[in-house]
Amino acid sequence: MKIAVCVNHVPDTATKIKVGPDGKKIDTIGVTYIVNPYDEYAIEEGLKLKEKISGTVYVIGLGGDSHKESLKKALAMGADEGILLKTDQDFDSVTVAKLLAEEIKSLGCEVVFTGKQSIDFDNSATGQMISEFLGFNCVSNVVSLTIENGSLEAEREIEGGREVVKTTFPAVITAQKGINEPRYASLKGIMAAKKKVITEKSVAQSTSKTKSLGLRLPAPKNPGRILGSDAEAIKELVKLLREEAKVI
Amino acid sequence: MKVLRNSDEFPDYLKDASNFRGKCDLLLLPVHEEEIEGAMKLASGEGMPLTISGNGTGLTGARVPEGGAVLNLGLIPKKMEFNEELGIVTLSAGLPLQTLLQAAEEKGFYFPPDPTEKLCACGGIVATNASGAKSFSYGAVRSFVESLDLVLTDGTAFSLRRGEFIARGNRFDMLPFNQKRALDFTPLHMPAVKNASGYYLKEGMDLIDLFIGSEGTLALTKNITFRLLPKPAGVLSCLAHFSEEEGALDFIDQARFLTGEKKPRALEYFDQGALRLLKSDFPFSDDLAGAAVWFEFETGQEPPDLLIEIILSMFSDCGGKGEIIMAASPGERKALEQMRHSAAYKVNEYIASRGVRKLGTDTAVPAERFREYYIESRNLVRSAGLEYVIYGHFGNSHIHLNMLPENQTHFEAGKEIYSELCQNAVRAGGTVSAEHGIGKIKKDYLKMMYGEGGIRAMREVKKAFDPDFRLGRGNIFDPE
Ligand SMILES: Cc1cc2nc3c(=O)[nH]c(=O)nc-3n(C[C@H](O)[C@H](O)[C@H](O)COP(=O)(O)OP(=O)(O)OC[C@H]3O[C@@H](n4cnc5c(N)ncnc54)[C@H](O)[C@@H]3O)c2cc1C
Numbered sequence: 001m002k003i004a005v006c007v008n009h010v011p012d013t014a015t016k017i018k019v020g021p022d023g024k025k026i027d028t029i030g031v032t033y034i035v036n037p038y039d040e041y042a043i044e045e046g047l048k049l050k051e052k053i054s055g056t057v058y059v060i061g062l063g064g065d066s067h068k069e070s071l072k073k074a075l076a077m078g079a080d081e082g083i084l085l086k087t088d089q090d091f092d093s094v095t096v097a098k099l100l101a102e103e104i105k106s107l108g109c110e111v112v113f114t115g116k117q118s119i120d121f122d123n124s125a126t127g128q129m130i131s132e133f134l135g136f137n138c139v140s141n142v143v144s145l146t147i148e149n150g151s152l153e154a155e156r157e158i159e160g161g162r163e164v165v166k167t168t169f170p171a172v173i174t175a176q177k178g179i180n181e182p183r184y185a186s187l188k189g190i191m192a193a194k195k196k197v198i199t200e201k202s203v204a205q206s207t208s209k210t211k212s213l214g215l216r217l218p219a220p221k222n223p224g225r226i227l228g229s230d231a232e233a234i235k236e237l238v239k240l241l242r243e244e245a246k247v248i
Numbered sequence: 249m250k251v252l253r254n255s256d257e258f259p260d261y262l263k264d265a266s267n268f269r270g271k272c273d274l275l276l277l278p279v280h281e282e283e284i285e286g287a288m289k290l291a292s293g294e295g296m297p298l299t300i301s302g303n304g305t306g307l308t309g310a311r312v313p314e315g316g317a318v319l320n321l322g323l324i325p326k327k328m329e330f331n332e333e334l335g336i337v338t339l340s341a342g343l344p345l346q347t348l349l350q351a352a353e354e355k356g357f358y359f360p361p362d363p364t365e366k367l368c369a370c371g372g373i374v375a376t377n378a379s380g381a382k383s384f385s386y387g388a389v390r391s392f393v394e395s396l397d398l399v400l401t402d403g404t405a406f407s408l409r410r411g412e413f414i415a416r417g418n419r420f421d422m423l424p425f426n427q428k429r430a431l432d433f434t435p436l437h438m439p440a441v442k443n444a445s446g447y448y449l450k451e452g453m454d455l456i457d458l459f460i461g462s463e464g465t466l467a468l469t470k471n472i473t474f475r476l477l478p479k480p481a482g483v484l485s486c487l488a489h490f491s492e493e494e495g496a497l498d499f500i501d502q503a504r505f506l507t508g509e510k511k512p513r514a515l516e517y518f519d520q521g522a523l524r525l526l527k528s529d530f531p532f533s534d535d536l537a538g539a540a541v542w543f544e545f546e547t548g549q550e551p552p553d554l555l556i557e558i559i560l561s562m563f564s565d566c567g568g569k570g571e572i573i574m575a576a577s578p579g580e581r582k583a584l585e586q587m588r589h590s591a592a593y594k595v596n597e598y599i600a601s602r603g604v605r606k607l608g609t610d611t612a613v614p615a616e617r618f619r620e621y622y623i624e625s626r627n628l629v630r631s632a633g634l635e636y637v638i639y640g641h642f643g644n645s646h647i648h649l650n651m652l653p654e655n656q657t658h659f660e661a662g663k664e665i666y667s668e669l670c671q672n673a674v675r676a677g678g679t680v681s682a683e684h685g686i687g688k689i690k691k692d693y694l695k696m697m698y699g700e701g702g703i704r705a706m707r708e709v710k711k712a713f714d715p716d717f718r719l720g721r722g723n724i725f726d727p728e
Binding site for chain 2: 185188
């Protein structure tokens with residue numbers, strides 16, 4: 001089976017985000033990038049499926065040259081081939097989904113794993129829109145997946161509980177934390193990854209349907225106050241919680 | 249300055265992470281740097297011994313008072329000034345190490361000898377000459393101290409820069425706070441291993457080295473200047489499991505002798521007991537393995553192929569189990585580091601929950617004697633029927649064998665063995681404490697190492713700075 005995993009390259013969660021000079025993009029100087037954490041679950045799920053029923057895992061990224069770093073990590077984890085849809089443009093989710101769907105279609109994949117969202121812009125939409133463009137079934141926010149005889153049984157996380165959903169291939173699954181424990185890349189995997197191919201493809205001329213007007217940082221939080229380190233401080237804390245914060 | 253006299257209000261200051269407990273009559277918390285000297289004088293004025301407290305992560309009871317006063321720098325506003333051109337940072341001794349590490353990282357620097365525990369105060373790591381995983385390559389805190397601002401027990405303040413006061417043989421012709429006074433000392437036979445036991449006393453030594461590792465017994469450290477290194481472009485951080493512990497020891501032996509660009513900066517060991525303790529929090533670890541090694545190499549952006557090939561070949565020669573896993577993001581690197589910290593943390597938690605004191609070795613022996621020492625120690629504990637876990641900075645031939653006593657009876661049995669393990673380390677030419685220090689709980693073992701003569705040499709030196717034995721009383725050696 002041909003398995004597609006969509007992988008985004010995002011700022012590390014520990015990054016202190018600054019807005020760049022144009023007011024529309026983040027300032028990337030000094031920012032460390034990582035594989036989108038939800039996509040790691042998607043990669044792991046793809047690898048597990050391959051180990052179970054055999055097949056090829058394609059990892060697909062969309063973005064600039066640096067996105068290859070994340071694809072390389074996926075290859076070191078065990079994915080077979082990387083594809084970078086190369087662009088320096090920033091697209092909205094629907095355009096990203098369309099471009100990814102076209103690639104997945106041309107590869108002939110029957111199942112697609114994505115993270116439930118990218119932690120950069122948090123749109124939580126790409127996976128679902130890919131399924132729409134491809135006409136695949138879709139289960140989002142999946143925390144547990146069993147595949148038996150061509151049928152997929154998934155548990156989704158929903159408000160206050162879980163929903164169990166059954167579907168068939170072809171399908172798009174968007175992965176939520178808890179679905180698996182992503183493996184670390186292995187040293188041998190790193191060596192093997194050096195021999196694996198990352199094919200670069202230019203993307204078709206596209207325009208986004210929505211336009212970002214600007215980025216704004218949240219108002220800075222008031223700095224914390226240290227009241228002391230002894231029993232006295234507790235009295236003071238209770239007093240302030242009551243009189244100043246008015247929360248008790 | 250805050251002054252508290254009822255110790256019920258500050259129970260935290262009566263213990264440290266070793267669970268050693270003490271008592272105290274007076275807590276002094278200066279709120280400005282200028283108040284420190286006054287605080288010291290206040291304690292001397294009341295004729296009290298004075299214990300300096302860092303952040304209490306110490307494992308030897310060194311900051312725990314046995315009566316008298318305690319002084320802590322925690323309420324003083326912390327300064328931290330980088331001189332990026334010189335690659336140094338000057339900071340308040342009360343600054344938590346974690347704050348330094350983070351700020352240095354943001355500026356493209358790093359401070360290599362960081363101990364596993366990052367919540368300690370910078371004054372604490374100087375006082376114990378702490379060290380960590382990277383000390384395999386870079387040595388302990390000592391090698392990174394450029395200058396200290398110090399205050400004696402009578403309130404005399406002075407600064408000391410590295411290179412400023414060098415002994416002529418066994419004599420300092422003058423002291424920084426009294427140019428008319430000389431200090432003669434008897435050097436110690438310090439072992440040629442990583443060492444944090446007792447004073448540093450060596451012919452031709454730098455006076456600053458006497459204060460580093462003196463466990464709050466000679467002077468209070470007010471400010472520190474540390475040397476920093478530029479952050480490496482990349483770090484290869486990996487965890488390798490082995491079917492048998494012998495395999496892990498073989499791997500470490502081979503890796504220890506890699507040189508130049510292929511020299512590892514850290515070589516850390518976990519035995520099966522430690523892996524079992526860690527499995528639930530670190531699912532990538534394998535608790536069915538006999539042992540594991542966490543190692544780090546400083547590399548360029550990408551680890552060189554040749555290095556990876558060497559590591560893989562050593563791994564297969566040594567009976568590696570499964571695959572060597574590699575941290576591929578800063579988060580994963582932190583997780584491996586966290587795993588090592590967690591081993592120590594979980595042992596301390598176990599000890600505290602059983603209401604006993606820590607019984608963990610901090611011994612190091614010369615590399616060529618290490619394997620023999622490891623096996624002998626493990627067998628001793630095993631044959632006594634005690635539960636234990638082993639981890640440690642094995643690159644430095646430095647082992648934390650932690651016994652896990654269920655109750656006081658086990659503790660007493662463990663204590664006997666502990667003493668034997670220290671004795672064996674000394675016999676092998678090693679040290680009874682490679683990084684935690686002596687504090688109040690290892691004084692007997694220090695005697696094993698240096699004999700009465702050595703202890704006398706240290707006492708003589710102490711008299712020159714603290715004639716009434718007021719500062720850090722009960723640490724390293726007892727007053728006469
Ligand atoms: C989980 C865990 C892991 C650890 N791992 C390591 C490790 O890898 N390597 C290592 O070396 N240690 C390790 N330790 C021990 C501990 O973190 C170090 O000994 C640390 O240096 C103590 O710092 P502190 O500020 O907590 O000092 P405290 O425990 O408060 O005091 C320690 C000593 O320092 C003196 N002191 C503190 N501040 C000053 C000052 N300003 N002037 C003069 N004297 C002062 C005190 O008087 C006392 O003698 C570990 C501890 C824990 C709990």
